[in-house]
Amino acid sequence: MAVAYAKAPEVKWPGALDQVTSVIKALMANGYQSRSLGLLGDSSGGALAAAAALKLQDTGAAVPGAIVLLSPWADISEAGDTYQTLKNADVRFTYSRVLKPSADAYVDAVNQKSPYVSPVYGKYSQDHPQPLSRAAPKRYF
Template sequence: MLIVRSVTIFLCQPLLPAQRLIMLTLTLLMVLLGSSIAHAQQSGLPSANVPTTISWEAQQLMQSLSKVNWASAPDVPASDDVANWKKLADTLIEKQTPAAAAVATNEQVKLKEMLLGGVPVLEILPKRWRENHRVIVFFHGGAYTLNSARSRLAAIPPLANATGMRIISVDYTRAPIADWRVIQSQALAVIRALLKQGYAMKHIALLGESAGGGLATSTALNVRDAGLGEPGAVVLWSPWVDLTDAGDTSITLKEVDPILNYEKELKSAADAYAGTLALGVS
């Protein structure tokens, strides 16, 4: 759960060398663009925890982080507290959206809200967009309970302009208003709608950050299981795919992580997304 985001890229269909380079380069760019977090903070992360194998810029970012003081951090809402989760989400969205909108303005992209398969989405078109029959579907992060397509927009306009591709950011219903069944069905509905628009599955890339990375993963599997084929690429930016917090490094690196805390912060969000599904029970 380290805040310096890992990047996982699955190329399900062959891409041209230039396309591979774009996906790799811009995913790394997103790491640098998405580093702002607001929490109760204390002393800076010890430099001993900063690896020397990463870029100089990433090292500087890690050294600038401050560790959350969880003793003074407020509790998150209970998993079924719809009203207070909405209040928290609205507060964060209000705080994040202006900066994200400024990036879109500076990049001169075109934004349009619409419905795809009955699901709200935000379309982002490059400033010199020409139809190339390829599309990136983006799933924003926020522990499934926070943020929106507009509030998590900042990293997307540069990606749109650099690739020249249409990007669809899915504004899925947040938990606990909806659970995993509804959220995953919305993601699949967007893919079906794009196929109806004439896109080939091999020309659709899935991109997700954090919880959105988990949603991109489940969407790739649901697309496959529905017999729709495989996406051309799946890019996962530090995907939250283990909602039980049972992974090896979730335990061994628990005290090193400067930002995230499962018991204090993420467990309630995981339960909100799981709904009636018991986490950790196969």
């Protein structure tokens, strides 16, 4: 099943997060076992999948058994180590010109380091499924 969640700028955070976690909870309420469910996302959708799993964990709900993240935008702030290391690798690709407009459309600046926006800042339990993450050799964010 694919969730057709609302996207920025029409809906700001936590709109999409609430929609995805609601779908997972509804599936479990209708008899699906968490271990038989999975979350998969690419880029900002990868961050959303990771954030949804973290939100489920932190609210005491069961977490899907599989999490697949394809080049997740796991830190939408400009502070990430990988971004800082690679920011000069391509002068056409700057945070202020390319990424910041998308980040600002999704969430207010004060919440950009929330673990439910930038899941790299989350605290994961030992029971949390280990995500499978794939990315290109140079991953800026």
